[in-house]
Amino acid sequence: MTTKSIGSEPIANNGVDFVRKAIRAISAYTLEPRIAPDKLDQNEGALDFPDALKREVVTRIMRRRWNVYPDFEAVELRDAIARRGGIARENVLVGNGSNELLMVAMATLVAPGRRVVVPTPTFPLYEKLATIFGGEVVPVDVDPHSGALPVEAMIGAASGPDPALVVACSPNNPTGGVLSLGDLDALLGSGAFVLLDRAYGEFWDDGSPRPVDRLVTLSTFSKAWGLASLRIGWLESTPELCSEMRKVKLPYNLNVFSLEAALVAIENEALMRARVADTIRERAKVAAALAALPGVEVFPTQSNFVAFRVEGSADALFEQLIARGTLVRNISRYLRLERCLRVSIGEPAENDRFLASIAALLGAESAVQSKGEGA
Numbered sequence: 392m393t394t395k396s397i398g399s400e401p402i403a404n405n406g407v408d409f410v411r412k413a414i415r416a417i418s419a420y421t422l423e424p425r426i427a428p429d430k431l432d433q434n435e436g437a438l439d440f441p442d443a444l445k446r447e448v449v450t451r452i453m454r455r456r457w458n459v460y461p462d463f464e465a466v467e468l469r470d471a472i473a474r475r476g477g478i479a480r481e482n483v484l485v486g487n488g489s490n491e492l493l494m495v496a497m498a499t500l501v502a503p504g505r506r507v508v509v510p511t512p513t514f515p516l517y518e519k520l521a522t523i524f525g526g527e528v529v530p531v532d533v534d535p536h537s538g539a540l541p542v543e544a545m546i547g548a549a550s551g552p553d554p555a556l557v558v559a560c561s562p563n564n565p566t567g568g569v570l571s572l573g574d575l576d577a578l579l580g581s582g583a584f585v586l587l588d589r590a591y592g593e594f595w596d597d598g599s600p601r602p603v604d605r606l607v608t609l610s611t612f613s614k615a616w617g618l619a620s621l622r623i624g625w626l627e628s629t630p631e632l633c634s635e636m637r638k639v640k641l642p643y644n645l646n647v648f649s650l651e652a653a654l655v656a657i658e659n660e661a662l663m664r665a666r667v668a669d670t671i672r673e674r675a676k677v678a679a680a681l682a683a684l685p686g687v688e689v690f691p692t693q694s695n696f697v698a699f700r701v702e703g704s705a706d707a708l709f710e711q712l713i714a715r716g717t718l719v720r721n722i723s724r725y726l727r728l729e730r731c732l733r734v735s736i737g738e739p740a741e742n743d744r745f746l747a748s749i750a751a752l753l754g755a756e757s758a759v760q761s762k763g764e765g766a
């Protein structure tokens with residue numbers, strides 16, 4: 392019996408050399424696990440889903456047969472989402488977090504060599520996924536002071552003989568700036584193809600853009616809706632683009648638990664709206680108190696987080712805040728965000744504890760106390 396050889400040489404480096412070059416060249420999206428009593432690092436909703444609604448989800452789950460796949464088309468949830476936006480089921484796809492749908496959109500739209508315009512700094516997954524699918528990432532600078540998305544520069548970077556994909560995160564994570572409906576129209580009017588990430592869209596009035604040609608929007612139940620643990624997101628676009636992306640999406644990607652929870656959340660949308668209003672009030676308090684601290688520069692924000700720059704070491708301040716009980720996000724390694732941290736808006740008491748700690752650490756206790764009162 393002869394042994395067939397697969398290739399002339401064994402694959403070197405424990406098989407790692409078999410991995411696509413584009414993958415070997417990038418690093419993984421990581422988050423160093425740190426723990427503190429007040430968790431203000433991931434922009435989740437400040438409050439848990441209420442017990443009564445959790446029970447309602449469980450009751451509905453108990454009526455389901457767990458040995459049977461969920462609805463192939465996730466019709467009920469897509470209809471509920473479509474009704475909110477006055478659009479059709481065919482305009483909507485649902486996924487296991489908006490991250491999954493970001494991957495689906497990128498896999499569908501990013502061809503090798505295609506330019507992908509990414510305002511920077513922003514959510515790191517755009518660049519990573521665009522690179523994985525062979526795109527050529529073209530970064531454009533977010534205005535470091537206004538934090539606004541640089542629409543003119545985005546249009547400039549997208550223009551050229553071949554169509555480009557423009558990614559816009561509005562409000563932008565981690566800086567908090569936005570793209571107005573007028574700016575979005577200008578971008579689309581320039582001929583660009585736009586992938587708009589509305590993960591934080593509920594925290595400002597973004598005008599709920601309608602599904603039009605060359606626009607794909609991503610939304611999530613992880614932030615304003617307070618369901619981050621259940622991993623539910625949705626995508627809106629034209630029926631034509633949705634059918635193309637449906638070819639890429641895995642079947643049965645949402646489990647029944649998540650499907651039911653999203654339906655219960657939508658049936659109780661007033662709760663989400665009330666919580667968003669509270670967050671916006673707290674955001675004003677936190678941003679004003681931070682801005683009053685010595686040497687602190689606050690990025691204008693329309694989201695449920697505030698990014699800020701300090702004069703000293705962000706790394707040291709990050710550790711000192713943990714030691715005092717608050718975990719924030721250290722974003723000082725992001726391009727152009729040297730000495731910056733980002734704090735999510737939590738419950739009022741958490742925000743107050745954070746403000747008291749940072750004031751004490753930056754030597755400005757009295758400033759925050761007087762700013763914080765009644766703000």
Ligand code: PMP
Nearest residue numbers: 488489490514564590611613624
């Ligand atoms: N987009 C942005 C801008 C985000 O910040 C996040 C979460 N950090 C996501 C998408 C992912 O959200 P999901 O939980 O829906 O996957």
